[in-house]
Amino acid sequence: MGSHRRLAPSGLDRGAGAAVSILSVAATALAAVPAAAVPYDDTRAEVDRLYEQAEKATEAYNKADERADALRAEAGAARDRVARQQQRVNSMRESLGSLAGAQYRSGGLDPSLALLFSDDPEEYLDRASRLERLTAHQAGALRELQEALRELAHDREEAAGKLRDLEKSRKAVRSHKKTVERKLSAARRLLNSLPASERAAYDRASRSGRDGMPWPGAATAATGRGAAAVAAARAALGRPYVWGANGPSGFDCSGLMQWSYAQAGVALPRTSQAQRYAGRQVPLSEARPGDLVIYRGDASHVGMYMGDGQVIHAPYPGAPVRYDPVGMMPVSSVTRV
Numbered sequence: 267m268g269s270h271r272r273l274a275p276s277g278l279d280r281g282a283g284a285a286v287s288i289l290s291v292a293a294t295a296l297a298a299v300p301a302a303a304v305p306y307d308d309t310r311a312e313v314d315r316l317y318e319q320a321e322k323a324t325e326a327y328n329k330a331d332e333r334a335d336a337l338r339a340e341a342g343a344a345r346d347r348v349a350r351q352q353q354r355v356n357s358m359r360e361s362l363g364s365l366a367g368a369q370y371r372s373g374g375l376d377p378s379l380a381l382l383f384s385d386d387p388e389e390y391l392d393r394a395s396r397l398e399r400l401t402a403h404q405a406g407a408l409r410e411l412q413e414a415l416r417e418l419a420h421d422r423e424e425a426a427g428k429l430r431d432l433e434k435s436r437k438a439v440r441s442h443k444k445t446v447e448r449k450l451s452a453a454r455r456l457l458n459s460l461p462a463s464e465r466a467a468y469d470r471a472s473r474s475g476r477d478g479m480p481w482p483g484a485a486t487a488a489t490g491r492g493a494a495a496v497a498a499a500r501a502a503l504g505r506p507y508v509w510g511a512n513g514p515s516g517f518d519c520s521g522l523m524q525w526s527y528a529q530a531g532v533a534l535p536r537t538s539q540a541q542r543y544a545g546r547q548v549p550l551s552e553a554r555p556g557d558l559v560i561y562r563g564d565a566s567h568v569g570m571y572m573g574d575g576q577v578i579h580a581p582y583p584g585a586p587v588r589y590d591p592v593g594m595m596p597v598s599s600v601t602r603v
Contacts, residue, residue: 310468313456317582320449321566324509324518325537327442331510332536334435341432344425351418358411446509450583457584469585485555485573488602492556494530495603499570499578502526502587507580512536517580517587519568523558526570532603538568545603550592558601559592567595 457465487493499522508516513525520538527534534544541558542565548557553571561567569579569590576589 309456309460310464313453313468316449316453316456318566320446320453320509322564323442323445323449325539325564325566327439327446328510328520328537330435330438330442334432334439337428337432337435341425341428344421344428348418348421348425351414351421355411355414355418358414443510450509454583487556488554489556491527491530491532492554492603495526495532495570496555496572498526498529499572499587503578503589505587507583507585507587509583519580522578522580522587523568523570527603534603539565541565541568542599542601545601548600548602550597550600553592553600554602556603558603559597560599560601561595561597563596563598565598571600 457468460468487496502513502517502522502525505514506516507518509518510521511517512521517525520536520541523538523541524534524536535541538560542560544558550559553559555571555573557571559569559571559577561569567579569577569592571592572578572589575592577592577594578587578589580587581590
């Protein structure tokens with residue numbers, strides 16, 4: 267898909283947030299022309315565009331979802347800090363209460379009067395010395411309590427801020443999800459409006475390669491973890507495309523890569539854009555099985571190189587995890603994990 271041809275759809279994966287605004291262009295064009303009145307070639311091209319744009323919205327959805335997960339953990343940690351700090355403040359207050367009681371029991375008279383009325387001046391002086399030490403300790407404890415109260419107020423504000431950010435992120439997730447669902451529904455309606463022969467032609471076009479590509483020839487993985495990831499990806503063949511999913515029963519494109527490498531003991535980032543930088547970049551001509559093939563300049567799609575010029579990937583809704591030519595759409599980079 268892309269500028270070389272408008273017929274190859276791609277797997278939906280996680281895209282840049284800015285793409286959400288771009289998606290309205292296709293929706294406007296779609297609303298202006300009834301699907302039945304659009305020539306077959308134009309309908310197929312519109313399906314292609316909608317899938318590509320939905321990938322970008324999916325990228326935005328998954329980034330927001332990932333951010334929500336991180337904020338949820340941060341908010342939980344902030345609440346734990348507040349609870350610990352509150353416990354510390356309570357303990358300090360109890361300690362100060364004990365000190366105040368001891369001071370009261372020691373007598374609160376002016377030292378000179380207490381000495382005057384004391385039956386045993388020597389005993390009084392000893393008590394006064396202890397009281398002075400007690401008061402100095404109490405003053406230090408008060409300072410510690412004041413600092414603890416300041417820290418508690420700061421921790422409470424931080425926790426409140428994390429919760430506000432979390433709610434914003436949840437709203438973004440809901441918004442991006444609705445955008446993806448609209449685009450996918452529009453694409454499926456258009457695709458279903460085509461005769462069976464045209465739908466079959468669309469599927470064939472999505473699986474075609476680009477001429478003149480420097481096909482890699484190596485058939486073995488560069489690393490043991492790459493070989494394990496290849497085996498996992500093969501085991502996922504035929505499982506359905508499910509946007510936002512990372513297995514094991516369904517996948518989007520980056521979810522398939524993340525799951526496959528997880529079976530090899532490697533933790534990949536969740537989005538195709540982040541997976542682009544999850545390892546060392548190599549030329550396509552040197553690709554080995556297990557390498558991640560990143561598509562388009564915005565890295566909105568990813569597949570795993572399997573050798574013999576083929577990748578395994580999760581293409582798009584309605585198309586299961588499958589083999590396709592590595593050149594099915596413009597390759598932007600290859601990453602060796």
